[in-house]
Amino acid sequence: MELKELKYLPKAWKRGTDFLGTRYAILCGAMTWVSEANLVSAISNDGGFGVLAAGNMPPELLAKEIAKTREKTKAPFGVNLITVAPAFKDHVEVVIREKCPFVFFAGSIPPGRAIAEVKAAGVKLVCFAPVLSLAKRLIKQGVDALVIEGSEAGGHIGPVATSVLAQEFLLNVTEVPVFVAGGIGTGEIIAQYLALGAAGVQLGTRFVAAVECVAHPRFKEAFIKASARDAMPTSQFDQSLPTIPVRAILNEGTRDFNRLQLELLNRVKSGELPREDAQVKLEEFWVGALRRAVVEGDVEHGSLMAGQSVAFVKKVQPVREIIEELVAGAEAALARMAGEG
Numbered sequence: 001m002e003l004k005e006l007k008y009l010p011k012a013w014k015r016g017t018d019f020l021g022t023r024y025a026i027l028c029g030a031m032t033w034v035s036e037a038n039l040v041s042a043i044s045n046d047g048g049f050g051v052l053a054a055g056n057m058p059p060e061l062l063a064k065e066i067a068k069t070r071e072k073t074k075a076p077f078g079v080n081l082i083t084v085a086p087a088f089k090d091h092v093e094v095v096i097r098e099k100c101p102f103v104f105f106a107g108s109i110p111p112g113r114a115i116a117e118v119k120a121a122g123v124k125l126v127c128f129a130p131v132l133s134l135a136k137r138l139i140k141q142g143v144d145a146l147v148i149e150g151s152e153a154g155g156h157i158g159p160v161a162t163s164v165l166a167q168e169f170l171l172n173v174t175e176v177p178v179f180v181a182g183g184i185g186t187g188e189i190i191a192q193y194l195a196l197g198a199a200g201v202q203l204g205t206r207f208v209a210a211v212e213c214v215a216h217p218r219f220k221e222a223f224i225k226a227s228a229r230d231a232m233p234t235s236q237f238d239q240s241l242p243t244i245p246v247r248a249i250l251n252e253g254t255r256d257f258n259r260l261q262l263e264l265l266n267r268v269k270s271g272e273l274p275r276e277d278a279q280v281k282l283e284e285f286w287v288g289a290l291r292r293a294v295v296e297g298d299v300e301h302g303s304l305m306a307g308q309s310v311a312f313v314k315k316v317q318p319v320r321e322i323i324e325e326l327v328a329g330a331e332a333a334l335a336r337m338a339g340e341g
């Protein structure tokens with residue numbers, strides 16, 4: 001659907017498109033190992049907003065990936081940095097040095113110093129806000145936009161559903177644009193979040209099976225086969241070893257994680273291993289397991305991080321087609337809400 005044919009969407013997500021500098025206020029959220037130059041540039045070239053995943057990359061590799069993405073697109077894109085990654089401070093330096101226009105902080109409460117640094121460098125900063133009080137604090141600290149991500153999402157998740165976060169945040173945050181993520185698979189639901197006041201949306205899972213995504217064909221196949229109920233969150237076994245739940249398609253990798261958690265829990269309880277070291281080992285497990293699945297195609301023991309929106313991944317499709325489907329669905333739903341169509 002051409003932009004000129006759209007009657008409702010341009011107005012409904014204007015705040016988002018103005019902020020991002022895009023045709024559509026549809027972000028493809030950063031996915032470690034998945035969101036590299038090819039997928040990110042394809043999303044941005046097709047009118048969305050791609051976000052590079054820095055994950056645990058060595059800083060010089062991140063700089064190269066940014067350069068590679070710039071070779072493939074002139075359109076805006078973002079860089080997602082994990083605040084708990086060992087190289088986080090160096091990653092911040094890289095995005096400032098490379099004059100990246102947008103940076104996303106994910107992983108934990110963003111450190112005030114890093115916020116101040118990127119703001120002073122004129123970089124637009126987007127943060128995840130799991131609770132309203134933190135959102136208000138981040139806005140005071142100068143954060144330019146927020147992403148709220150519900151527990152339906154793939155990867156590391158919080159405890160609250162997107163539908164509840166949307167009501168909490170969209171009805172109470174007007175200062176900055178808010179983008180909604182988690183469980184979004186169709187344009188029809190995008191229209192509902194826009195009607196509630198969202199500036200735009202962020203999807204991850206639906207873009208995994210894109211033609212332009214470098215993920216292994218077996219990884220994509222697992223997404224196509226899975227239904228919503230296959231994408232399950234992990235559990236924390238005991239409060240003496242706090243773990244962040246991860247939503248993934250259930251496989252041996254999930255069971256490997258559970259076995260590791262139990263073993264580490266016992267070592268923490270016996271005093272043999274400090275809690276923090278055990279938590280680092282659990283996070284290292286995910287980074288390695290996700291790489292095995294995405295890059296090597298080990299869909300048995302690797303991690304198949306995916307959201308419940310995996311229900312809407314039906315085939316390998318070009319990014320352009322996925323975005324067009326989302327845009328057409330959202331426009332049609334907005335028309336129906338306006339009493340047309």
Ligand SMILES: Cc1cc2nc3c(=O)[nH]c(=O)nc-3n(C[C@H](O)[C@H](O)[C@H](O)COP(=O)(O)O)c2cc1C
Nearest residue numbers: 029030031032106153154155182183203204205307
């Ligand atoms: C395989 C995978 C890896 C992800 N890795 C990251 C990451 O490195 N950083 C991040 O902020 N979010 C990460 N996410 C979350 C996505 O950016 C996005 O917010 C989420 O997928 C949206 O929900 P959905 O999966 O229902 O579309 C990941 C999601 C998936 C499916």
